Amino acid sequence: MKGFPKCIKRIKMKKQLSFFIFISIAAILLLGYFYLEKKIYDQSAAVFLFVLAIMQVFVLQYFLKNQLKNVVIEKNLRIRVKELKESLDYADEIANQKSIYLANMIYEVRTPLNTVLGMLNMLRQTELNSDQTAQVEIAEYSSKHLLQLVNMVSSNQEVSEKDLELNLQTTDLKTDLSQLFKILEYQAWEKGLEFEYKFISEEKGKFLVLADSKRIQQVLVNLINNAIKFTNAGKISVIVDQSVGIDNDQIITFYIKDTGIGMKEEDVKHVFNNFDGVYANKIKKDYRGGGMGLSISHKLVDFMGGELKLESKENEGSTYYFSLQLKKTLNVKKVEETSKPLLATKFNVLIAEDNRMNQKVIKFLLEKQGADCTFAKNGLEAVELYKILDFDMIFMDIYMPDMDGYQATKLIKETDKYYINKTPIIGVSASAFERDIEKAKLAGIDDFLPKPIDVLKLKDLLEKFASIHY
Numbered sequence: 001m002k003g004f005p006k007c008i009k010r011i012k013m014k015k016q017l018s019f020f021i022f023i024s025i026a027a028i029l030l031l032g033y034f035y036l037e038k039k040i041y042d043q044s045a046a047v048f049l050f051v052l053a054i055m056q057v058f059v060l061q062y063f064l065k066n067q068l069k070n071v072v073i074e075k076n077l078r079i080r081v082k083e084l085k086e087s088l089d090y091a092d093e094i095a096n097q098k099s100i101y102l103a104n105m106i107y108e109v110r111t112p113l114n115t116v117l118g119m120l121n122m123l124r125q126t127e128l129n130s131d132q133t134a135q136v137e138i139a140e141y142s143s144k145h146l147l148q149l150v151n152m153v154s155s156n157q158e159v160s161e162k163d164l165e166l167n168l169q170t171t172d173l174k175t176d177l178s179q180l181f182k183i184l185e186y187q188a189w190e191k192g193l194e195f196e197y198k199f200i201s202e203e204k205g206k207f208l209v210l211a212d213s214k215r216i217q218q219v220l221v222n223l224i225n226n227a228i229k230f231t232n233a234g235k236i237s238v239i240v241d242q243s244v245g246i247d248n249d250q251i252i253t254f255y256i257k258d259t260g261i262g263m264k265e266e267d268v269k270h271v272f273n274n275f276d277g278v279y280a281n282k283i284k285k286d287y288r289g290g291g292m293g294l295s296i297s298h299k300l301v302d303f304m305g306g307e308l309k310l311e312s313k314e315n316e317g318s319t320y321y322f323s324l325q326l327k328k329t330l331n332v333k334k335v336e337e338t339s340k341p342l343l344a345t346k347f348n349v350l351i352a353e354d355n356r357m358n359q360k361v362i363k364f365l366l367e368k369q370g371a372d373c374t375f376a377k378n379g380l381e382a383v384e385l386y387k388i389l390d391f392d393m394i395f396m397d398i399y400m401p402d403m404d405g406y407q408a409t410k411l412i413k414e415t416d417k418y419y420i421n422k423t424p425i426i427g428v429s430a431s432a433f434e435r436d437i438e439k440a441k442l443a444g445i446d447d448f449l450p451k452p453i454d455v456l457k458l459k460d461l462l463e464k465f466a467s468i469h470y
Contacts, residue, residue: 024052164303170329171211173240173252174199180217181238184224191228194235200452201242209250209326212304216324219300219308220254222293223320227258234259234317241452244361245328251361253323253452255430262314271310272298307355311399311431319431321451323357341370342462348372350391352382352408353428354400358451362395362428365453369462379408386412391423393465396445398429398436405429406443413444424465428453 027048120140128136181197188195220238227236239255263271272295301308301322312318349371353359363373374389376382380403382396394412398405409425412418427440430451437448447461 024055027052164300166212166215166304168210168212170208171213172208173211173213173216173242174201176213176217177220177240180220184221184228187225188228188236191231193228193231193233195238196235197238197240199240199242207250208329209252210329211324211326215300215304216254219297219322220256222297223256226294227256227260227318227320230318231258231260239452243452243455244364246360246364248328249325250328251323251325251357251364253321253357253361255319255321255452257317257319257431259317262312262316262318264314268310268312272308306357309355309399309430311429313431313435316435317431321430323355323361325357325360341368342459343370343466346372347393347462347466348374348389348391350374350376350382350385350389350394352376352379352395352400352405353397354378355397358397362453365455365458366395369459371462379403379405379411382408383411383415386423387415387417390421393462394423394425395428395449396425398427398440405445406439409443409445426461426465 120136120143123136124133124140177199178197181195185195185197224236224238235258237255237257239253239257241253241255242250244251244253298308301324304324306322306324308320308322310318310320347370349366351359351362351366351373353362353375354377359375363375366373371393374385374391376385378400379396382394383403386394396405396409400408405427409427412423412425417423424446425444427436427445427448428451429436429448440448446465449457449461
Protein backbone atom coordinates (compact mmCIF):
# COMPACT_ATOMS: atom_id res chain seq x y z
CA MET A 1 0.00 0.00 0.00
CA LYS A 2 2.95 2.35 0.64
CA GLY A 3 4.01 2.17 -3.03
CA PHE A 4 0.53 3.10 -4.27
CA PRO A 5 0.87 6.93 -3.84
CA LYS A 6 4.27 6.83 -5.60
CA CYS A 7 2.71 4.98 -8.51
CA ILE A 8 0.00 7.66 -8.81
CA LYS A 9 2.68 10.37 -8.66
CA ARG A 10 4.54 8.77 -11.60
CA ILE A 11 1.36 8.61 -13.69
CA LYS A 12 0.71 12.30 -13.00
CA MET A 13 4.28 13.22 -14.01
CA LYS A 14 3.95 11.30 -17.29
CA LYS A 15 0.66 13.06 -18.02
CA GLN A 16 2.25 16.43 -17.32
CA LEU A 17 5.22 15.61 -19.59
CA SER A 18 2.89 14.48 -22.39
CA PHE A 19 0.88 17.68 -22.01
CA PHE A 20 4.08 19.80 -22.17
CA ILE A 21 5.26 17.99 -25.34
CA PHE A 22 1.83 18.49 -26.91
CA ILE A 23 1.94 22.22 -26.12
CA SER A 24 5.51 22.46 -27.48
CA ILE A 25 4.54 20.81 -30.80
CA ALA A 26 1.48 23.04 -31.06
CA ALA A 27 3.63 26.12 -30.40
CA ILE A 28 6.16 25.09 -33.09
CA LEU A 29 3.40 24.47 -35.65
CA LEU A 30 1.79 27.79 -34.80
CA LEU A 31 5.19 29.53 -35.10
CA GLY A 32 5.74 27.88 -38.50
CA TYR A 33 2.33 29.07 -39.71
CA PHE A 34 3.00 32.66 -38.65
CA TYR A 35 6.46 32.54 -40.25
CA LEU A 36 5.10 31.30 -43.59
CA GLU A 37 2.42 33.98 -43.56
CA LYS A 38 5.18 36.57 -43.02
CA LYS A 39 3.56 37.69 -39.76
CA ILE A 40 6.79 37.37 -37.71
CA TYR A 41 10.43 38.03 -38.52
CA ASP A 42 13.34 35.57 -38.62
CA GLN A 43 14.94 36.98 -35.47
CA SER A 44 11.73 36.69 -33.39
CA ALA A 45 11.16 33.11 -34.55
CA ALA A 46 14.73 32.17 -33.62
CA VAL A 47 14.42 33.69 -30.13
CA PHE A 48 11.12 31.88 -29.53
CA LEU A 49 12.58 28.53 -30.64
CA PHE A 50 15.66 29.09 -28.44
CA VAL A 51 13.53 29.77 -25.31
CA LEU A 52 11.33 26.74 -26.08
CA ALA A 53 14.41 24.52 -26.49
CA ILE A 54 15.80 25.65 -23.11
CA MET A 55 12.45 24.96 -21.43
CA GLN A 56 12.34 21.47 -22.97
CA VAL A 57 15.87 20.75 -21.74
CA PHE A 58 14.95 21.70 -18.15
CA VAL A 59 11.69 19.73 -18.21
CA LEU A 60 13.38 16.63 -19.66
CA GLN A 61 16.19 16.94 -17.11
CA TYR A 62 13.65 17.11 -14.26
CA PHE A 63 11.76 14.10 -15.61
CA LEU A 64 14.91 12.01 -16.21
CA LYS A 65 16.19 12.88 -12.71
CA ASN A 66 12.97 11.58 -11.13
CA GLN A 67 12.99 8.57 -13.41
CA LEU A 68 16.53 7.75 -12.30
CA LYS A 69 15.54 8.28 -8.66
CA ASN A 70 12.63 5.84 -9.06
CA VAL A 71 14.91 3.27 -10.66
CA VAL A 72 17.33 3.55 -7.71
CA ILE A 73 14.45 3.25 -5.21
CA GLU A 74 13.07 0.17 -6.99
CA LYS A 75 16.53 -1.40 -7.04
CA ASN A 76 16.98 -0.72 -3.31
CA LEU A 77 13.52 -2.14 -2.59
CA ARG A 78 14.36 -5.33 -4.47
CA ILE A 79 17.58 -5.64 -2.49
CA ARG A 80 15.69 -5.01 0.78
CA VAL A 81 13.01 -7.59 -0.08
CA LYS A 82 15.72 -10.10 -0.84
CA GLU A 83 17.46 -9.33 2.49
CA LEU A 84 14.17 -9.67 4.40
CA LYS A 85 13.44 -12.99 2.73
CA GLU A 86 16.90 -14.25 3.66
CA SER A 87 16.38 -13.00 7.25
CA LEU A 88 13.02 -14.78 7.42
CA ASP A 89 14.54 -18.01 6.14
CA TYR A 90 17.33 -17.67 8.69
CA ALA A 91 14.82 -16.99 11.50
CA ASP A 92 12.81 -20.08 10.48
CA GLU A 93 15.99 -22.13 10.50
CA ILE A 94 16.92 -20.83 13.98
CA ALA A 95 13.38 -21.56 15.25
CA ASN A 96 13.58 -25.10 13.88
CA GLN A 97 16.96 -25.57 15.52
CA LYS A 98 15.57 -24.30 18.83
CA SER A 99 12.61 -26.66 18.57
CA ILE A 100 14.93 -29.59 17.89
CA TYR A 101 17.19 -28.51 20.76
CA LEU A 102 14.20 -28.18 23.11
CA ALA A 103 12.86 -31.60 22.10
CA ASN A 104 16.28 -33.18 22.67
CA MET A 105 16.67 -31.41 26.01
CA ILE A 106 13.23 -32.56 27.19
CA TYR A 107 14.09 -36.12 26.16
CA GLU A 108 17.43 -35.95 27.97
CA VAL A 109 15.77 -34.68 31.17
CA ARG A 110 12.74 -36.97 31.03
CA THR A 111 14.74 -40.19 30.58
CA PRO A 112 16.80 -40.05 33.82
CA LEU A 113 13.82 -38.53 35.67
CA ASN A 114 11.69 -41.56 34.86
CA THR A 115 14.54 -43.72 36.14
CA VAL A 116 14.65 -41.72 39.39
CA LEU A 117 10.90 -42.16 39.87
CA GLY A 118 11.20 -45.89 39.17
CA MET A 119 13.98 -46.29 41.71
CA LEU A 120 12.05 -44.29 44.32
CA ASN A 121 9.05 -46.53 43.76
CA MET A 122 11.23 -49.61 44.25
CA LEU A 123 12.68 -48.04 47.40
CA ARG A 124 9.19 -47.54 48.81
CA GLN A 125 8.60 -51.29 48.54
CA THR A 126 11.44 -51.97 50.98
CA GLU A 127 11.29 -51.78 54.76
CA LEU A 128 11.67 -48.13 55.70
CA ASN A 129 11.24 -46.34 58.99
CA SER A 130 8.91 -43.32 59.24
CA ASP A 131 11.66 -40.75 58.59
CA GLN A 132 12.91 -42.63 55.54
CA THR A 133 9.37 -42.98 54.20
CA ALA A 134 8.84 -39.23 54.53
CA GLN A 135 12.15 -38.51 52.79
CA VAL A 136 11.29 -40.83 49.89
CA GLU A 137 7.85 -39.23 49.62
CA ILE A 138 9.39 -35.73 49.41
CA ALA A 139 11.86 -36.88 46.75
CA GLU A 140 9.05 -38.54 44.81
CA TYR A 141 6.83 -35.44 44.88
CA SER A 142 9.76 -33.22 43.84
CA SER A 143 10.57 -35.56 40.94
CA LYS A 144 6.93 -35.64 39.84
CA HIS A 145 6.83 -31.85 40.03
CA LEU A 146 9.91 -31.62 37.81
CA LEU A 147 8.45 -34.15 35.37
CA GLN A 148 5.19 -32.20 35.30
CA LEU A 149 7.09 -28.99 34.45
CA VAL A 150 9.00 -30.75 31.67
CA ASN A 151 5.75 -32.13 30.27
CA MET A 152 4.18 -28.65 30.46
CA VAL A 153 7.00 -27.11 28.42
CA SER A 154 6.77 -29.94 25.88
CA SER A 155 2.97 -29.66 25.57
CA ASN A 156 3.03 -25.88 25.22
CA GLN A 157 5.67 -26.12 22.50
CA GLU A 158 3.57 -28.70 20.68
CA VAL A 159 0.45 -26.49 20.79
CA SER A 160 2.34 -23.45 19.49
CA GLU A 161 3.83 -25.34 16.53
CA LYS A 162 1.20 -27.86 15.42
CA ASP A 163 -2.48 -27.94 14.52
CA LEU A 164 -4.57 -28.89 17.52
CA GLU A 165 -6.31 -32.25 17.77
CA LEU A 166 -8.52 -33.47 20.59
CA ASN A 167 -8.28 -37.03 21.87
CA LEU A 168 -11.70 -37.59 23.42
CA GLN A 169 -11.84 -40.56 25.76
CA THR A 170 -14.03 -41.80 28.56
CA THR A 171 -12.62 -39.91 31.52
CA ASP A 172 -13.07 -39.77 35.28
CA LEU A 173 -11.95 -36.18 35.76
CA LYS A 174 -12.09 -36.31 39.54
CA THR A 175 -9.63 -39.20 39.67
CA ASP A 176 -7.30 -37.75 37.03
CA LEU A 177 -7.28 -34.25 38.46
CA SER A 178 -6.93 -35.33 42.09
CA GLN A 179 -3.56 -36.89 41.26
CA LEU A 180 -2.48 -33.72 39.45
CA PHE A 181 -3.61 -31.43 42.28
CA LYS A 182 -1.62 -33.42 44.85
CA ILE A 183 1.60 -32.71 42.92
CA LEU A 184 0.74 -29.03 42.59
CA GLU A 185 -0.24 -28.92 46.25
CA TYR A 186 3.29 -29.91 47.23
CA GLN A 187 4.65 -27.20 44.92
CA ALA A 188 2.53 -24.59 46.74
CA TRP A 189 3.61 -25.89 50.15
CA GLU A 190 7.26 -25.48 49.14
CA LYS A 191 6.53 -21.76 48.72
CA GLY A 192 4.70 -21.55 52.04
CA LEU A 193 1.25 -21.20 50.46
CA GLU A 194 -2.02 -22.87 51.40
CA PHE A 195 -3.50 -25.01 48.68
CA GLU A 196 -7.03 -26.34 48.56
CA TYR A 197 -9.05 -28.05 45.88
CA LYS A 198 -12.59 -29.33 45.86
CA PHE A 199 -15.04 -30.97 43.50
CA ILE A 200 -18.68 -29.89 43.47
CA SER A 201 -20.80 -32.59 41.86
CA GLU A 202 -24.33 -33.90 41.47
CA GLU A 203 -25.48 -36.33 44.11
CA LYS A 204 -27.64 -38.32 41.65
CA GLY A 205 -25.03 -40.87 40.70
CA LYS A 206 -21.57 -41.37 39.26
CA PHE A 207 -20.93 -40.88 35.57
CA LEU A 208 -17.97 -40.35 33.28
CA VAL A 209 -17.53 -37.80 30.51
CA LEU A 210 -16.00 -37.75 27.04
CA ALA A 211 -13.04 -35.39 27.35
CA ASP A 212 -9.42 -34.82 26.43
CA SER A 213 -8.03 -35.16 29.94
CA LYS A 214 -4.48 -34.38 28.81
CA ARG A 215 -5.48 -31.00 27.34
CA ILE A 216 -7.58 -30.08 30.37
CA GLN A 217 -4.68 -30.93 32.66
CA GLN A 218 -2.33 -28.91 30.46
CA VAL A 219 -4.52 -25.81 30.89
CA LEU A 220 -4.81 -26.35 34.65
CA VAL A 221 -1.06 -26.87 35.05
CA ASN A 222 -0.37 -23.60 33.21
CA LEU A 223 -2.92 -21.65 35.25
CA ILE A 224 -2.04 -23.11 38.66
CA ASN A 225 1.70 -22.76 38.05
CA ASN A 226 1.17 -19.09 37.26
CA ALA A 227 -1.03 -18.67 40.34
CA ILE A 228 1.73 -20.13 42.53
CA LYS A 229 4.44 -18.12 40.77
CA PHE A 230 2.66 -14.78 41.24
CA THR A 231 1.51 -15.40 44.83
CA ASN A 232 3.91 -14.59 47.64
CA ALA A 233 1.57 -15.22 50.57
CA GLY A 234 -1.90 -16.59 51.14
CA LYS A 235 -3.77 -19.34 49.35
CA ILE A 236 -4.39 -21.02 46.00
CA SER A 237 -7.90 -22.41 45.57
CA VAL A 238 -9.03 -24.72 42.77
CA ILE A 239 -12.71 -25.56 42.32
CA VAL A 240 -14.12 -28.02 39.79
CA ASP A 241 -17.88 -27.51 39.56
CA GLN A 242 -19.64 -30.54 38.04
CA SER A 243 -23.08 -29.77 39.48
CA VAL A 244 -24.83 -28.68 36.28
CA GLY A 245 -26.05 -31.43 33.97
CA ILE A 246 -28.29 -30.65 30.99
CA ASP A 247 -29.82 -33.79 29.44
CA ASN A 248 -26.90 -35.93 28.21
CA ASP A 249 -24.33 -33.15 28.62
CA GLN A 250 -22.40 -31.99 31.65
CA ILE A 251 -21.17 -28.42 32.06
CA ILE A 252 -17.95 -28.47 34.07
CA THR A 253 -16.51 -25.18 35.28
CA PHE A 254 -12.94 -24.78 36.55
CA TYR A 255 -11.92 -21.94 38.89
CA ILE A 256 -8.32 -21.11 39.87
CA LYS A 257 -8.14 -18.40 42.52
CA ASP A 258 -5.08 -16.86 44.15
CA THR A 259 -4.21 -14.09 46.60
CA GLY A 260 -1.24 -12.92 44.56
CA ILE A 261 -0.08 -9.67 43.00
CA GLY A 262 -3.08 -9.37 40.67
CA MET A 263 -3.00 -6.84 37.87
CA LYS A 264 -4.45 -3.56 36.71
CA GLU A 265 -7.64 -3.43 34.68
CA GLU A 266 -5.82 -2.26 31.54
CA ASP A 267 -3.36 -5.18 31.81
CA VAL A 268 -6.16 -7.76 32.05
CA LYS A 269 -7.16 -6.92 28.46
CA HIS A 270 -3.77 -8.08 27.14
CA VAL A 271 -3.08 -10.96 29.50
CA PHE A 272 -3.69 -13.69 26.90
CA ASN A 273 -1.38 -12.03 24.34
CA ASN A 274 1.90 -13.00 25.99
CA PHE A 275 1.85 -10.12 28.49
CA ASP A 276 2.86 -7.30 26.17
CA GLY A 277 3.89 -3.87 27.45
CA VAL A 278 5.63 -2.39 30.50
CA TYR A 279 3.75 -4.66 32.90
CA ALA A 280 5.22 -7.67 31.11
CA ASN A 281 8.78 -6.46 31.61
CA LYS A 282 8.18 -5.98 35.33
CA ILE A 283 6.62 -9.44 35.67
CA LYS A 284 9.46 -11.11 33.75
CA LYS A 285 12.07 -9.30 35.86
CA ASP A 286 10.51 -9.95 39.27
CA TYR A 287 9.05 -13.43 38.72
CA ARG A 288 11.36 -15.09 36.17
CA GLY A 289 8.74 -15.41 33.48
CA GLY A 290 5.73 -13.62 32.08
CA GLY A 291 2.97 -16.21 32.09
CA MET A 292 3.63 -17.30 28.52
CA GLY A 293 1.47 -20.39 29.05
CA LEU A 294 -1.62 -18.20 29.35
CA SER A 295 -1.90 -17.58 25.60
CA ILE A 296 -1.53 -21.34 25.05
CA SER A 297 -4.22 -22.03 27.65
CA HIS A 298 -6.55 -19.50 26.07
CA LYS A 299 -6.08 -21.18 22.68
CA LEU A 300 -6.69 -24.67 24.13
CA VAL A 301 -9.85 -23.69 26.02
CA ASP A 302 -11.22 -22.00 22.90
CA PHE A 303 -10.46 -25.13 20.85
CA MET A 304 -12.33 -27.28 23.40
CA GLY A 305 -15.41 -25.06 23.05
CA GLY A 306 -14.99 -22.85 26.10
CA GLU A 307 -13.70 -19.38 26.89
CA LEU A 308 -10.95 -18.60 29.38
CA LYS A 309 -11.85 -15.57 31.52
CA LEU A 310 -9.94 -13.54 34.08
CA GLU A 311 -11.00 -11.29 36.94
CA SER A 312 -8.21 -9.58 38.84
CA LYS A 313 -7.47 -6.80 41.32
CA GLU A 314 -4.00 -5.37 41.75
CA ASN A 315 -2.39 -6.49 45.05
CA GLU A 316 -5.46 -8.63 45.90
CA GLY A 317 -5.37 -11.58 43.56
CA SER A 318 -6.72 -13.13 40.37
CA THR A 319 -9.34 -15.67 39.35
CA TYR A 320 -9.14 -17.59 36.09
CA TYR A 321 -12.14 -19.67 35.09
CA PHE A 322 -13.58 -21.53 32.12
CA SER A 323 -16.43 -23.93 31.37
CA LEU A 324 -16.61 -26.95 29.08
CA GLN A 325 -19.73 -28.74 27.89
CA LEU A 326 -18.90 -32.47 27.80
CA LYS A 327 -20.92 -35.54 26.86
CA LYS A 328 -21.86 -38.01 29.59
CA THR A 329 -20.82 -41.55 28.75
CA LEU A 330 -22.85 -43.58 31.24
CA ASN A 331 -26.64 -43.62 31.26
CA VAL A 332 -27.39 -42.70 34.82
CA LYS A 333 -30.94 -43.45 35.86
CA LYS A 334 -32.72 -40.16 36.17
CA VAL A 335 -34.03 -39.39 39.63
CA GLU A 336 -37.42 -37.76 39.72
CA GLU A 337 -37.23 -34.32 41.21
CA THR A 338 -39.18 -34.36 44.46
CA SER A 339 -38.66 -30.70 45.29
CA LYS A 340 -41.00 -28.20 43.66
CA PRO A 341 -39.73 -25.01 42.03
CA LEU A 342 -39.18 -22.28 44.58
CA LEU A 343 -41.06 -19.65 42.55
CA ALA A 344 -44.74 -20.57 42.29
CA THR A 345 -45.77 -17.63 40.09
CA LYS A 346 -44.27 -16.08 36.96
CA PHE A 347 -40.92 -14.49 37.81
CA ASN A 348 -38.92 -12.72 35.07
CA VAL A 349 -35.19 -12.44 35.50
CA LEU A 350 -32.72 -10.37 33.47
CA ILE A 351 -29.22 -11.89 33.34
CA ALA A 352 -26.31 -9.74 32.16
CA GLU A 353 -23.53 -12.23 31.31
CA ASP A 354 -21.12 -12.18 28.34
CA ASN A 355 -19.91 -15.80 28.60
CA ARG A 356 -22.14 -18.24 26.67
CA MET A 357 -21.29 -21.22 28.86
CA ASN A 358 -21.98 -19.27 32.05
CA GLN A 359 -25.32 -18.25 30.54
CA LYS A 360 -26.25 -21.93 30.23
CA VAL A 361 -25.27 -22.62 33.84
CA ILE A 362 -27.22 -19.81 35.46
CA LYS A 363 -30.19 -20.39 33.12
CA PHE A 364 -30.34 -24.03 34.18
CA LEU A 365 -30.16 -23.16 37.88
CA LEU A 366 -32.77 -20.39 37.70
CA GLU A 367 -35.23 -22.28 35.51
CA LYS A 368 -35.14 -25.18 38.00
CA GLN A 369 -36.50 -22.66 40.52
CA GLY A 370 -39.27 -21.53 38.15
CA ALA A 371 -37.74 -18.33 36.75
CA ASP A 372 -38.02 -17.09 33.14
CA CYS A 373 -34.64 -15.85 31.90
CA THR A 374 -33.71 -13.10 29.46
CA PHE A 375 -30.03 -12.53 28.61
CA ALA A 376 -27.94 -9.46 27.85
CA LYS A 377 -24.36 -9.92 26.65
CA ASN A 378 -23.09 -6.66 28.17
CA GLY A 379 -24.09 -3.83 30.48
CA LEU A 380 -25.29 -1.55 27.69
CA GLU A 381 -27.67 -4.21 26.37
CA ALA A 382 -28.92 -4.89 29.91
CA VAL A 383 -29.85 -1.21 30.37
CA GLU A 384 -31.74 -1.13 27.05
CA LEU A 385 -33.62 -4.38 27.82
CA TYR A 386 -34.58 -3.09 31.27
CA LYS A 387 -36.10 0.02 29.70
CA ILE A 388 -38.43 -1.91 27.34
CA LEU A 389 -39.23 -5.12 29.30
CA ASP A 390 -40.45 -5.82 32.84
CA PHE A 391 -38.22 -7.83 35.20
CA ASP A 392 -38.59 -8.94 38.79
CA MET A 393 -34.86 -9.37 39.43
CA ILE A 394 -31.54 -8.66 37.70
CA PHE A 395 -28.37 -10.77 37.92
CA MET A 396 -25.54 -8.46 36.88
CA ASP A 397 -22.11 -9.85 35.99
CA ILE A 398 -19.52 -7.36 37.25
CA TYR A 399 -16.92 -7.74 34.49
CA MET A 400 -18.31 -7.36 30.96
CA PRO A 401 -17.12 -5.73 27.71
CA ASP A 402 -18.37 -2.31 26.54
CA MET A 403 -20.02 -1.53 29.88
CA ASP A 404 -19.36 -3.27 33.20
CA GLY A 405 -21.90 -4.19 35.87
CA TYR A 406 -21.23 -1.13 38.02
CA GLN A 407 -21.95 1.33 35.21
CA ALA A 408 -25.01 -0.62 34.05
CA THR A 409 -26.42 -0.67 37.60
CA LYS A 410 -25.93 3.09 37.93
CA LEU A 411 -27.79 3.75 34.64
CA ILE A 412 -30.63 1.35 35.52
CA LYS A 413 -31.13 3.04 38.89
CA GLU A 414 -31.39 6.42 37.17
CA THR A 415 -34.42 5.31 35.09
CA ASP A 416 -38.01 6.21 35.95
CA LYS A 417 -38.95 2.51 35.84
CA TYR A 418 -36.46 1.67 38.61
CA TYR A 419 -37.73 4.59 40.69
CA ILE A 420 -41.17 2.96 40.62
CA ASN A 421 -40.30 -0.78 40.70
CA LYS A 422 -37.07 -0.86 42.78
CA THR A 423 -35.97 -4.01 40.91
CA PRO A 424 -33.43 -6.02 42.99
CA ILE A 425 -29.97 -6.14 41.37
CA ILE A 426 -27.62 -8.99 42.31
CA GLY A 427 -23.92 -8.66 41.47
CA VAL A 428 -22.29 -11.84 40.09
CA SER A 429 -18.53 -12.37 39.98
CA ALA A 430 -15.91 -15.11 40.14
CA SER A 431 -13.71 -12.80 42.21
CA ALA A 432 -15.57 -11.70 45.31
CA PHE A 433 -12.77 -9.42 46.50
CA GLU A 434 -13.39 -7.04 49.38
CA ARG A 435 -13.01 -4.10 47.00
CA ASP A 436 -15.54 -5.65 44.59
CA ILE A 437 -18.16 -6.10 47.29
CA GLU A 438 -17.57 -2.59 48.64
CA LYS A 439 -17.74 -1.10 45.14
CA ALA A 440 -20.92 -3.08 44.47
CA LYS A 441 -22.56 -1.57 47.55
CA LEU A 442 -21.54 1.93 46.48
CA ALA A 443 -22.96 1.28 43.01
CA GLY A 444 -26.30 0.35 44.56
CA ILE A 445 -26.13 -3.42 43.99
CA ASP A 446 -28.45 -5.11 46.51
CA ASP A 447 -26.52 -8.34 47.08
CA PHE A 448 -23.58 -10.39 45.79
CA LEU A 449 -23.48 -13.93 44.33
CA PRO A 450 -19.97 -15.36 43.89
CA LYS A 451 -19.05 -17.95 41.25
CA PRO A 452 -19.20 -20.91 41.35
CA ILE A 453 -22.84 -20.34 42.14
CA ASP A 454 -23.97 -22.00 45.34
CA VAL A 455 -27.51 -23.32 44.85
CA LEU A 456 -28.46 -22.67 48.49
CA LYS A 457 -27.20 -19.09 48.27
CA LEU A 458 -29.16 -18.65 45.02
CA LYS A 459 -32.33 -19.96 46.67
CA ASP A 460 -31.83 -17.64 49.64
CA LEU A 461 -31.57 -14.64 47.31
CA LEU A 462 -34.67 -15.69 45.36
CA GLU A 463 -36.64 -16.21 48.58
CA LYS A 464 -35.48 -12.89 49.99
CA PHE A 465 -36.19 -10.69 47.00
CA ALA A 466 -39.16 -12.61 45.56
CA SER A 467 -41.00 -12.19 48.89
CA ILE A 468 -40.27 -8.44 48.78
CA HIS A 469 -41.51 -8.31 45.20
CA TYR A 470 -44.76 -10.09 45.95
